[in-house]
């Protein structure tokens with residue numbers, strides 16, 4: 001649905017050049033919710049603004065529904081933008097217009113009649129839970145309600161794609177959850193492809209189907225969200241996943257922790273798995289069969305894209321051969337990473 005091909009964006013700032021986007025290839029399948037995550041300055045905002053050409057790429061192609069937007073005249077680009085809605089961190093509503101009139105704006109600009117506007121806006125008020133706020137002004141709304149208005153406005157021209165630029169970053173956790181749940185409903189009910197850029201892994205964890213991670217203008221890793229959580233490859237992806245599962249250093253073993261195995265050292269292992277009730281029987285079997293003990297240091301079940309995922313950290317205690325066999329047995333069944341040793 002959205003394809004970026006060898007996309008670059010160079011900014012000239014104060015005599016130097018910044019490669020904000022540096023040869024990005026990205027493919028967002030139709031009907032998915034796709035997250036792009038990265039640290040501040042990684043190029044996320046520039047990337048999403050290139051998708052509707054709010055930012056003109058220096059080179060490369062931007063294909064939306066098969067059409068290369070970089071080749072279009074201004075007039076055709078304006079038309080193509082009707083099928084691309086966008087919402088922003090700070091909502092960008094017109095303060096002098098009511099909720100109804102904010103949502104109606106894109107239709108007014110497109111020359112729709114009063115009746116057509118009413119037919120489009122009323123269901124959007126309903127969908128976004130704003131029916132009783134129709135005559136309110138933005139200043140009378142909470143942040144979450146303002147973002148609902150912005151979402152309704154973005155949907156008014158019946159887009160195929162919704163771009164979300166840090167759409168929940170200004171909201172508290174509870175409001176964030178309600179907005180994310182609304183985005184998921186929109187994706188499912190209206191079959192709209194959603195591209196989200198965010199620095200919050202909770203957003204990715206809660207609603208995204210796929211995720212890409214950006215660093216210094218490049219996509220350094222891309223995967224289905226479950227796989228990304230199960231088996232992150234790059235150091236940055238590992239860091240983001242650990243922050244999302246709230247993994248902490250373990251005070252109990254910190255003083256004895258080492259990264260290399262010494263004679264008689266016991267491995268500390270991170271086990272990641274999908275589904276509840278998966279790992280307990282495996283650990284019990286490994287312990288019985290290979291005569292080992294498992295000291296559970298941390299255990300956490302998280303919901304990742306509506307599926308339960310377990311994150312466990314254990315120390316394996318026993319004879320070296322038993323430890324090795326236990327490790328192999330676990331590796332054959334779940335995602336296992338030896339993260340260090342304690343002696």
Ligand SMILES: Nc1ncnc2c1ncn2[C@@H]1O[C@H](COP(=O)(O)OP(=O)(O)OP(=O)(O)O)[C@@H](O)[C@H]1O
Nearest residue numbers: 011012013018020039040041042043044045046047
């Ligand atoms: N208009 C501009 N002129 C010059 N440099 C820019 C411009 N916009 C962005 N940049 C630079 O491009 C790089 C990427 O910025 P961008 O805002 O896309 O990153 P980001 O990942 O969205 O960061 P944040 O999460 O902090 O918004 C940064 O180094 C930034 O300073």
